[in-house]
Amino acid sequence: MTKMDRETAEQQADITRLLLHHFQAPLTGTLYVRGVLPVPAPPEAIRIVTGPADAYISGHLTAYEIPLRTNDAVVTAYDITGILRTLNASTHTYSSDHVGRLMGMSLIQVDPISVEAASPTADDNAFTILRTLVHPFTGEHTDPRLRGFLFLDQDRLRLYLDTEDRTGVIAADVRPSGAVTALLSALPSLITEEERMSEDSTDPHCTHVLDLTSW
Numbered sequence: 001m002t003k004m005d006r007e008t009a010e011q012q013a014d015i016t017r018l019l020l021h022h023f024q025a026p027l028t029g030t031l032y033v034r035g036v037l038p039v040p041a042p043p044e045a046i047r048i049v050t051g052p053a054d055a056y057i058s059g060h061l062t063a064y065e066i067p068l069r070t071n072d073a074v075v076t077a078y079d080i081t082g083i084l085r086t087l088n089a090s091t092h093t094y095s096s097d098h099v100g101r102l103m104g105m106s107l108i109q110v111d112p113i114s115v116e117a118a119s120p121t122a123d124d125n126a127f128t129i130l131r132t133l134v135h136p137f138t139g140e141h142t143d144p145r146l147r148g149f150l151f152l153d154q155d156r157l158r159l160y161l162d163t164e165d166r167t168g169v170i171a172a173d174v175r176p177s178g179a180v181t182a183l184l185s186a187l188p189s190l191i192t193e194e195e196r197m198s199e200d201s202t203d204p205h206c207t208h209v210l211d212l213t214s215w
Helices: 003-023 077-089 122-134 180-190
Strands: 032-038 045-051 062-067 099-102 105-109 145-153 156-163 166-174 208-211
Touching (some): 003 032, 003 077, 032 156, 045 077, 145 166, 166 180
Parallel strands (some): 166 208
Antiparallel strands (some): 032 045, 032 145, 045 062, 099 105
């Protein structure tokens, strides 16, 4: 992994960590974050999936691809939140070369320079204060590291993970209604078991997929 790839991976993981609460707290109105997708190299980008709180992979979700740098400035999770709020505050028209399809969803490529990001709300700032006090950022990540997630179905959550011992991103499909404590304890060893791995040609954000929904 090159230095740029490592920096991209770290930024994707940080953005995922900071946006996690928006799958329960609305981003704006009735719009929630339903996924964070780590775009594979070489582009330095991330895809944020939004939609209603009960939406899964379907026509009700939209993925926004956002570059991680603009004019050499790093794009943060707070920037992304403001950009998405602006885009969803009114009707926007996108040229055909900026709109596509991804895993059954609409995919929109966003130019952050052209969007005036909404300012953080008082609740955003309050949450930042409380989260920082409870979970201060140390610059260190766990292994495996969460690079993203996606709600595939009512009881199927895809985790995008990477490890120090393996190149690329592994997707692990888990069942939120299952034995969560036991799964989290076993996950570091489970994602090293080659016999569990398969490929998903419909998902460009990972090299292999593990089905842990029956574990």
